[in-house]
Amino acid sequence: MTNTYIESFPAEAKVVRAAFYSSFLALAIGGLFGIIQTLHRTGYYRFMDSADYYTVLTAHGVLLAITFTIFFLVGVFTWATTTSLDRPVEDIRFTWAWYGLMVLGTVLTAIPIFAGFTDSEMSASVLFTFYAPLQGHPLFYFGLVLFVVGTWLAGVDWFRSWWAWKQEHPDERIPLPTFMVLTTTLMWYIATLGVAAAILLFLLPWSLGLVESVNPLLTRTLFWFFGHPVVYFWLMPAYMMWYVLLPKISGGKLFSDPLARVVFVLFLILSVPTGIHHQYLDPGIAEGFKFIAMTNTMFLLLPSLLTAFTVVASMEHGARQRGGTGYLGWLKALPWRDPVFAGMALAGLMFAAAGFSGMINAGMNINYLVHNTFWVVGHFHLTVGTAVALTFMAVTYWFLPQVTGKALWSRSVALGQVVLWFVGMTFMSNAMHRGGLLGIPRRTAEPQYEGFEFEAAVGSVGELDAQIALGGALLTLSLVLFFANVVGTALNSRSDDLPANEYADTLSGPSDAPLVLDNLKLWTAIAIVLVIFAYSFPLLSIIERGGLFGPELTELPVSIGLGLEYLWVTTVSTVTAAGETAITIIAGVSS
Amino acid sequence: MRISKGALLIVIAFIAPLIVELRTVLAWVNVELTLLESAVLGIGLIGVILVWALWPQEGTSESAG
Numbered sequence: 080m081t082n083t084y085i086e087s088f089p090a091e092a093k094v095v096r097a098a099f100y101s102s103f104l105a106l107a108i109g110g111l112f113g114i115i116q117t118l119h120r121t122g123y124y125r126f127m128d129s130a131d132y133y134t135v136l137t138a139h140g141v142l143l144a145i146t147f148t149i150f151f152l153v154g155v156f157t158w159a160t161t162t163s164l165d166r167p168v169e170d171i172r173f174t175w176a177w178y179g180l181m182v183l184g185t186v187l188t189a190i191p192i193f194a195g196f197t198d199s200e201m202s203a204s205v206l207f208t209f210y211a212p213l214q215g216h217p218l219f220y221f222g223l224v225l226f227v228v229g230t231w232l233a234g235v236d237w238f239r240s241w242w243a244w245k246q247e248h249p250d251e252r253i254p255l256p257t258f259m260v261l262t263t264t265l266m267w268y269i270a271t272l273g274v275a276a277a278i279l280l281f282l283l284p285w286s287l288g289l290v291e292s293v294n295p296l297l298t299r300t301l302f303w304f305f306g307h308p309v310v311y312f313w314l315m316p317a318y319m320m321w322y323v324l325l326p327k328i329s330g331g332k333l334f335s336d337p338l339a340r341v342v343f344v345l346f347l348i349l350s351v352p353t354g355i356h357h358q359y360l361d362p363g364i365a366e367g368f369k370f371i372a373m374t375n376t377m378f379l380l381l382p383s384l385l386t387a388f389t390v391v392a393s394m395e396h397g398a399r400q401r402g403g404t405g406y407l408g409w410l411k412a413l414p415w416r417d418p419v420f421a422g423m424a425l426a427g428l429m430f431a432a433a434g435f436s437g438m439i440n441a442g443m444n445i446n447y448l449v450h451n452t453f454w455v456v457g458h459f460h461l462t463v464g465t466a467v468a469l470t471f472m473a474v475t476y477w478f479l480p481q482v483t484g485k486a487l488w489s490r491s492v493a494l495g496q497v498v499l500w501f502v503g504m505t506f507m508s509n510a511m512h513r514g515g516l517l518g519i520p521r522r523t524a525e526p527q528y529e530g531f532e533f534e535a536a537v538g539s540v541g542e543l544d545a546q547i548a549l550g551g552a553l554l555t556l557s558l559v560l561f562f563a564n565v566v567g568t569a570l571n572s573r574s575d576d577l578p579a580n581e582y583a584d585t586l587s588g589p590s591d592a593p594l595v596l597d598n599l600k601l602w603t604a605i606a607i608v609l610v611i612f613a614y615s616f617p618l619l620s621i622i623e624r625g626g627l628f629g630p631e632l633t634e635l636p637v638s639i640g641l642g643l644e645y646l647w648v649t650t651v652s653t654v655t656a657a658g659e660t661a662i663t664i665i666a667g668v669s670s
Numbered sequence: 671m672r673i674s675k676g677a678l679l680i681v682i683a684f685i686a687p688l689i690v691e692l693r694t695v696l697a698w699v700n701v702e703l704t705l706l707e708s709a710v711l712g713i714g715l716i717g718v719i720l721v722w723a724l725w726p727q728e729g730t731s732e733s734a735g
């Protein structure tokens with residue numbers, strides 16, 4: 080008996096394992112495209128036609144930012160609810176069903192993306208942001224819809240577990256990991272409404288030829304309604320790992336359960352009404368709306384700073400439990416040889432750097448300096464590409480034994496892997512940031528122009544390119560080591576000397592957290608009200624100016640036009656009604 | 671050893687961001703390092719760290735750490 084996850088929850092462990100393996104497959108293919116485009120852009124090795132660059136970039140973006148991250152996190156969330164509620168899922172067939180739907184969606188989306196490499200008519204080289212005017216094959220959008228519906232059902236699964244648990248434990252606080260899953264899921268439900276609307280009302284009908292045109296600004300705005308909060312969908316599971324696993328691995332306890340709850344509540348209410356900060360340069364949205372988005376964004380720094388504080392405090396507590404002393408000397412007592420710890424700690428550190436470049440992106444005026452440049456790519460390879468991806472890879476070294484019942488193939492290779500990612504990303508991301516400051520654009524196959532040279536402040540553009548290629552090569556090597564470990568572990572035989580399936584205790588526990596924090600209805604209602612404040616006027620004015628389907632609305636067949644108008648009126652009145660209900664709930668709950 | 675092997679590896683890894691950012695910082699005070707100079711500086715620093723970490727501490731046995 081070792082008390083691993085697979086022993087306590089054998090059926091669930093299989094689903095979690097399948098989700099992890101799916102995410103690793105996406106990571107492998109996406110990573111391969113990463114190095115291809117790095118070598119192409121920097122001019123070191125160009126074996127494909129530059130016209131295919133967007134196909135590669137689409138596959139890289141979709142497979143890594145959507146498929147890899149989300150498959151991994153549904154695995155983590157399923158682990159978190161079952162472990163912290165200490166109960167199996169309500170119906171394992173339902174769990175397999177949403178997993179299957181996500182797989183089906185991924186396959187359907189991948190077909191047109193990869194068809195872009197062939198001579199066939201089908202393609203979807205629309206990048207992972209897929210807003211108009213880029214248009215993809217209908218299958219691409221259809222697959223995305225199935226994938227998202229799969230994640231919605233996954234959320235239903237986690238909520239079902241919690242509801243069933245609550246019946247049996249009416250007076251208990253929601254266990255922290257489950258609390259994190261539920262708040263993140265609620266945020267995801269609100270966020271995905273934007274992308275669902277963009278696809279179902281506009282992009283899919285447009286790609287099917289049912290409507291002639293769309294209003295590009297509207298589809299962009301709906302995309303970013305979803306596109307900002309999706310980053311928190313990636314980040315929340317990483318935060319969860321920092322809160323519930325990292326303290327344990329450091330040898331201590333989580334500093335504060337109430338603070339962790341506050342952080343997740345803040346993300347629930349502030350994640351969505353900020354999306355317009357990706358559109359500071361879009362004409363057609365008034366500066367005032369952009370200013371509101373900027374203000375909300377700056378408030379979002381608060382939960383991240385709270386996280387930094389809590390996580391470091393928990394690590395220090397752990398180090399002191401292990402005999403660490405001194406003002407900074409305790410750092411030496413941390414388990415740096417443990418790849419799970421070292422990987423998460425390095426990921427957290429790079430996230431701090433990402434916070435600085437993020438603040439530059441978030442400032443309305445200074446954003447103009449870096450908008451759409453390579454700087455932005457440098458920034459998000461620190462956030463999703465490291466804070467999230469490196470945390471996921473590091474915790475994989477803890478999760479693999481839990482869901483396979485087999486010992487990790489090699490801890491030393493694992494340690495080398497996480498350190499190599501850190502060093503590789505340092506080189507690549509630093510040069511991308513600096514290149515962006517010179518005005519080098521992102522999403523460009525050959526960023527060099529006739530009769531014009533980018534001028535580097537320090538060194539030369541050639542050196543920056545070399546640094547990017549070097550970093551990319553180290554990252555690719557790191558990925559190879561990662562997969563060696565995953566495969567090596569899968570080939571190991573079962574072991575009965577594995578760590579138990581446990582997460583961190585707390586120094587200040589849930590009883591110190593005000594009850595209102597667990598009132599999910601209240602926070603959801605506030606989140607909806609904030610979204611309505613931030614979005615209803617911008618959306619209305621975008622539609623007023625550019626039309627629902629672009630200025631050519633009159634060309635629509637009358638029946639479709641009338642139908643859509645009806646749909647629009649209904650939507651507006653539903654949203655207004657929802658807002659009023661939400662306000663009533665808030666008034667009711669808080670009085 | 672003064673620090674554990676794991677900690678040593680991490681400290682060495684930290685030389686990467688240090689050297690990479692140092693070039694930019696020094697440029698502000700008009701010290702322009704070439705790539706080669708940066709690399710030599712980085713390797714030198716790693717050497718110093720290795721010597722410091724591996725130098726036997728008085729009164730502690732080799733196996734400690």
Ligand code: HEM
Nearest residue numbers: 113114117140143144206463464468521522523551554555
């Ligand atoms: C082997 C490691 C990786 C390398 C070498 C790499 C390289 C690159 C490069 C050079 C670009 C910019 C291309 C351009 O704008 O022209 C890019 C874009 C991107 N990368 Fe990576 N990357 C890696 C890993 C990752 C990871 C782990 C993630 C996320 C989990 C990620 C997410 C993205 C996204 C979302 C884009 C933007 C795509 C777009 O502009 O549509 N990358 N990558």
Ligand SMILES: [Cu+2]
Nearest residue numbers: 306307356357
């Ligand atoms: Cu954003």
